[in-house]
Amino acid sequence: MADSKLAAPELAAFEIHSMTRASFILRGAMTAGAVYGASAVAPFVSQAVAQGGGGDVDILNFALTLEYLETEFYTVKGKSVGLSGEAKSLAATIGDHEAQHVQALTSAIKAAGGTPAAKPKFAFPVTGQASFLKLAHTLEETGVSAYNGAGPQLSNPQYLAAAGSIVQVEARHAAAIALLIGKSPAPLAFDKPKSKAQVLAAAGPLIKK
Amino acid sequence: MEVLQNMSDAVTENDGPAPMGAVEQLARDDVERKKFLRMVGRGVGAAGAAGAFGAFLAACGSSSKSSSTGSGASTSASTGASTSATASGGGDLAIANYALTLEYLETEFYEKVVASGLFSGAQASLIKKFGHEEQQHVDALISLIKAKGGTPAAKPTGKFPIKSAAGVVKLAATVENLGANAYLGQAPNIKDKDVLAAALSIHTVEARHAATLQTLLKQPISPDGAFAKPADMKTVLAAVKPFIA
Numbered sequence: 001m002a003d004s005k006l007a008a009p010e011l012a013a014f015e016i017h018s019m020t021r022a023s024f025i026l027r028g029a030m031t032a033g034a035v036y037g038a039s040a041v042a043p044f045v046s047q048a049v050a051q052g053g054g055g056d057v058d059i060l061n062f063a064l065t066l067e068y069l070e071t072e073f074y075t076v077k078g079k080s081v082g083l084s085g086e087a088k089s090l091a092a093t094i095g096d097h098e099a100q101h102v103q104a105l106t107s108a109i110k111a112a113g114g115t116p117a118a119k120p121k122f123a124f125p126v127t128g129q130a131s132f133l134k135l136a137h138t139l140e141e142t143g144v145s146a147y148n149g150a151g152p153q154l155s156n157p158q159y160l161a162a163a164g165s166i167v168q169v170e171a172r173h174a175a176a177i178a179l180l181i182g183k184s185p186a187p188l189a190f191d192k193p194k195s196k197a198q199v200l201a202a203a204g205p206l207i208k209k
Numbered sequence: 210m211e212v213l214q215n216m217s218d219a220v221t222e223n224d225g226p227a228p229m230g231a232v233e234q235l236a237r238d239d240v241e242r243k244k245f246l247r248m249v250g251r252g253v254g255a256a257g258a259a260g261a262f263g264a265f266l267a268a269c270g271s272s273s274k275s276s277s278t279g280s281g282a283s284t285s286a287s288t289g290a291s292t293s294a295t296a297s298g299g300g301d302l303a304i305a306n307y308a309l310t311l312e313y314l315e316t317e318f319y320e321k322v323v324a325s326g327l328f329s330g331a332q333a334s335l336i337k338k339f340g341h342e343e344q345q346h347v348d349a350l351i352s353l354i355k356a357k358g359g360t361p362a363a364k365p366t367g368k369f370p371i372k373s374a375a376g377v378v379k380l381a382a383t384v385e386n387l388g389a390n391a392y393l394g395q396a397p398n399i400k401d402k403d404v405l406a407a408a409l410s411i412h413t414v415e416a417r418h419a420a421t422l423q424t425l426l427k428q429p430i431s432p433d434g435a436f437a438k439p440a441d442m443k444t445v446l447a448a449v450k451p452f453i454a
Binding site for chain 2: 090093096097098100101104144148151152157158160161164165166167168169170171172173174175176179184185186188189190191192193
């Protein structure tokens with residue numbers, strides 16, 4: 001983790017300059033987890049968002065980094081690990097989607113006057129189809145919760161629309177992979193958002209020098 | 210694809226009126242598939258990523274306009290023409306009630322499907338689970354609307370053509386794809402962060418349902434490719450109108 005921070009400056013920067021906000025959001029998200037359900041939708045997001053923070057371009061760059069990670073996972077690792085059957089075709093479809101997400105986010109960041117984050121180097125602890133699909137499932141679930149966590153923090157509704165259009169596809173990926181590995185495609189009635197800190201905890205170990 | 214295999218097995222062993230084989234046949238039947246795709250209202254070719262991105266940004270711009278002409282807080286899903294959503298709070302409440310109406314219909318649909326006995330085994334449990342999740346969406350939206358000082362929309366009475374397993378899976382996929390895109394269409398119009406958070410957390414669950422049903426139908430998991438396309442209120446209400454008694 002310490003190495004990953006050094007090796008992925010754009011993610012490290014996120015962690016450092018939004019530390020207070022991240023821990024605050026984390027607390028909010030945990031509260032939400034406790035009370036989310038049939039009877040209540042907790043007023044947690046407004047608390048988290050009230051902290052303000054890094055701005056839309058930072059959020060889009062964070063999303064871009066996750067999409068780089070997913071794209072490399074499916075298009076590079078997915079080829080080298082030797083997939084077959086439905087896993088192979090699904091990985092190809094998903095990899096194509098993720099690559100388009102990278103392009104779209106890069107364009108949006110440029111259009112917003114920002115500088116797209118550089119693509120980090122990744123290392124995936126995957127040895128075969130089973131471990132590939134397991135990690136794929138984790139990545140897609142992380143992606144869904146990351147976008148859902150970031151959505152209410154975006155101030156420009158156009159970026160919210162963009163993020164929404166991407167996260168719906170990430171959720172579809174998560175469901176399809178879940179079906180392939182015998183997990184529930186929709187385990188809960190509500191997808192819980194994750195803070196950047198939580199997302200980094202899941203994705204950080206995959207980023208190397 | 211163990212789960213699906215189990216589902217197929219379960220249905221194949223079942224002597225019900227429309228085994229999974231019918232669904233598989235549907236997936237292979239080009240004419241039926243095209244009809245289905247038309248029904249779902251897709252069929253847009255894969256544009257370049259930047260183009261697709263621009264398209265939905267544009268769609269977003271126009272949908273924020275249409276929100277003010279959506280259904281009123283006291284709901285009128287059958288017309289979608291009432292315009293009580295003038296205040297910004299009223300806008301969010303109207304959106305929440307619109308979502309509630311859709312969730313009511315989804316819940317009733319799944320209840321009737323479960324009661325029909327068309328499915329057994331793994332497929333029946335899946336349908337029951339989806340229905341239960343829709344019911345939780347209904348409950349959560351009612352709580353949210355009350356918490357925000359609104360009046361939850363009345364439950365509409367649905368009418369659904371539940372005749373065969375194949376037809377049901379097709380209709381369910383249509384409804385879930387539409388539902389997901391309905392949430393997507395409203396997200397940028399929502400001002401209140403609680404309402405937005407609720408909508409986002411439901412939106413992706415509808416997407417999961419949709420992708421599961423698409424997989425059962427052997428259709429692409431994401432009918433619009435890398436970027437889901439938002440559906441505005443008018444389109445959605447017109448599409449669900451035939452299912453309101």
